[in-house]
Amino acid sequence: MEKLDESKFEQRLQLWALRIPREHASAITRLLRSSYLLDKPRVKPVVEDPESEKNRLVVLSERIQKPGSADTPAAKIGHLSDMPKQVYDSLKQLCNIDIVPYTLTLGYSYWSAGHVAHLNISDDLLAYKDVIAKVIYDKNYPRIQTVVNKVGTITNEFRVPQFEILAGKSDMVTEVKQYGATFRLDYGSVYWNSRLEHEHIRLVSLFKKGDVICDMFAGIGPFSIPAAQKGCVVYANDLNPESVHYLRTNAKINKVEDCIFPYNMDARMFMQNLMTVPSETRSDSTIADDNCYPEGKVPANGNSLSNENCNDVQENCQNSTSGSSLESTTAKKRQQPVKEGEPDCQDEDASQTKKRNNKRVRGSGPPQAKPWEHIDHVLMNLPASALQFLGNVLSSPLSFSIIGLTLFSIYHMDISPAYCFDGLIQRKYWTGSLPWIHCYCFIRSSESEESILSEAQKKLNAKIVEPIFHRVRDVAPNKAMFCLSFKLPMECLKDDTENHVQTVA
Numbered sequence: 195m196e197k198l199d200e201s202k203f204e205q206r207l208q209l210w211a212l213r214i215p216r217e218h219a220s221a222i223t224r225l226l227r228s229s230y231l232l233d234k235p236r237v238k239p240v241v242e243d244p245e246s247e248k249n250r251l252v253v254l255s256e257r258i259q260k261p262g263s264a265d266t267p268a269a270k271i272g273h274l275s276d277m278p279k280q281v282y283d284s285l286k287q288l289c290n291i292d293i294v295p296y297t298l299t300l301g302y303s304y305w306s307a308g309h310v311a312h313l314n315i316s317d318d319l320l321a322y323k324d325v326i327a328k329v330i331y332d333k334n335y336p337r338i339q340t341v342v343n344k345v346g347t348i349t350n351e352f353r354v355p356q357f358e359i360l361a362g363k364s365d366m367v368t369e370v371k372q373y374g375a376t377f378r379l380d381y382g383s384v385y386w387n388s389r390l391e392h393e394h395i396r397l398v399s400l401f402k403k404g405d406v407i408c409d410m411f412a413g414i415g416p417f418s419i420p421a422a423q424k425g426c427v428v429y430a431n432d433l434n435p436e437s438v439h440y441l442r443t444n445a446k447i448n449k450v451e452d453c454i455f456p457y458n459m460d461a462r463m464f465m466q467n468l469m470t471v472p473s474e475t476r477s478d479s480t481i482a483d484d485n486c487y488p489e490g491k492v493p494a495n496g497n498s499l500s501n502e503n504c505n506d507v508q509e510n511c512q513n514s515t516s517g518s519s520l521e522s523t524t525a526k527k528r529q530q531p532v533k534e535g536e537p538d539c540q541d542e543d544a545s546q547t548k549k550r551n552n553k554r555v556r557g558s559g560p561p562q563a564k565p566w567e568h569i570d571h572v573l574m575n576l577p578a579s580a581l582q583f584l585g586n587v588l589s590s591p592l593s594f595s596i597i598g599l600t601l602f603s604i605y606h607m608d609i610s611p612a613y614c615f616d617g618l619i620q621r622k623y624w625t626g627s628l629p630w631i632h633c634y635c636f637i638r639s640s641e642s643e644e645s646i647l648s649e650a651q652k653k654l655n656a657k658i659v660e661p662i663f664h665r666v667r668d669v670a671p672n673k674a675m676f677c678l679s680f681k682l683p684m685e686c687l688k689d690d691t692e693n694h695v696q697t698v699a
């Protein structure tokens with residue numbers, strides 16, 4: 195029998211820890227609580243210091259990306275990134291601050307989603323699958339209550355694997371925790387990958403309070419929820435109605451439903467909906483409704499925002515206009531250090547930021563979210579095909595089948611292109627800097643960063659300046675997942691004279 199290589203399951207997280215005298219451990223953990231301490235199921239945030247028995251290491255949250263080094267804003271004000279100065283000052287009163295790097299290895303036995311253990315049993319071990327599952331179940335019950343094996347390759351557009359249940363109950367609705375947020379999901383009907391946790395937190399660490407985020411392939415919200423927790427306004431979309439159901443549930447569980455606007459449609463239509471400038475000149479009081487896309491404004495493409503969802507969005511808009519959620523948009527932007535090799539998302543010049551923020555807070559009423567005026571980041575986590583979504587399509591080939599017949603909706607006979615991103619934004623209405631696009635992709639050994647860049651530029655019909663490739667993880671011996679980040683090129687903006695507007699009217 196071939197041996198199982200458990201090291202293949204390992205993930206190493208590069209974190210930071212405070213080295214403290216052990217007698218202060220309780221006081222310091224109380225002070226840092228869950229917000230700044232590492233918060234992972236079954237992992238203790240206070241550990242022994244290998245260098246001295248008298249000390250303990252208090253492991254900090256992944257959100258605390260790195261201590262302020264000499265040239266970062268955090269260093270200038272003398273505290274750790276993303277940790278308020280008061281907390282840092284209280285720490286200093288308790289002990290000397292000694293920050294050390296800490297590597298956390300999550301090994302073979304760590305991986306599961308809530309009560310579900312997910313196996314990928316290779317062909318040569320299939321004969322033993324029931325024995326393997328029983329051992330895992332018996333050894334880990336009650337933490338693990340279901341053991342499943344992935345069957346075949348993922349072919350559906352919702353990216354949900356097919357599972358066979360090998361042991362335990364068939365209910366796959368479960369809860370998982372990531373960086374202090376709780377996610378409920380049905381493992382059998384939505385996309386979920388625990389191994390992306392570090393990537394979710396890396397990207398969210400680039401956002402600032404008050405940023406406007408468009409998550410085109412949001413799933414159940416592992417980017418959107420922490421972004422909203424950080425004070426961003428998030429437009430989150432997924433084609434899978436089940437994912438949108440759990441996205442809304444998770445927004446409620448994590449108390450950020452006022453900052454998240456969920457959509458259930460094709461990603462291109464979602465962007466088009468958000469960026470369409472209303473035809474009539476409207477008074478400020480009606481602008482929130484434009485974002486809600488009531489039924490009459492929804493494109494007849496068979497993938498439109500469901501009524502249920504639309505009600506939700508309208509509800510959110512109303513919540514927004516009543517005030518509570520908008521603290522985030524009016525809030526003064528916090529300076530954060532820019533990581534080496536990471537996009538500098540703070541290059542908007544100060545006058546532009548001021549202009550935009552002023553615009554949002556103008557008048558006595560709450561500011562309005564108007565995505566066609568400004569968004570800060572667009573997330574595209576569908577690595578198998580996100581690059582295609584950078585381009586426009588003529589008559590999208592989406593179709594649906596009924597009793598074996600393939601039917602095309604009226605929308606697909608329409609020759610108007612679905613814009614994404616070339617010509618999507620109207621120069622006249624846009625304020626501030628152009629958005630960062632974070633487009634995930636796979637790079638195979640036969641491809642290179644250059645070939646991917648050239649494909650992206652072809653789709654955009656514009657040159658990308660200063661692209662940043664971040665290697666996320668190896669998914670196979672000759673295939674890795676990357677995140678390509680770049681500022682939307684200026685050429686992608688359309689001028690008034692071009693007639694791309696109101697395609698969803």
Ligand SMILES: C[S@@+](CC[C@H](N)C(=O)[O-])C[C@H]1O[C@@H](n2cnc3c(N)ncnc32)[C@H](O)[C@@H]1O
Pocket residue numbers: 351352353385386387390410411412413414415416417431432433434437459460461462575576577
């Ligand atoms: C790889 S998953 C990423 C989900 C989430 N961002 C995460 O990190 O867990 C891609 C998501 O895109 C959704 N999706 C696939 N095709 C889509 C489309 N045309 N428009 C919008 N969403 C789509 C799938 O349902 C799936 O939830």
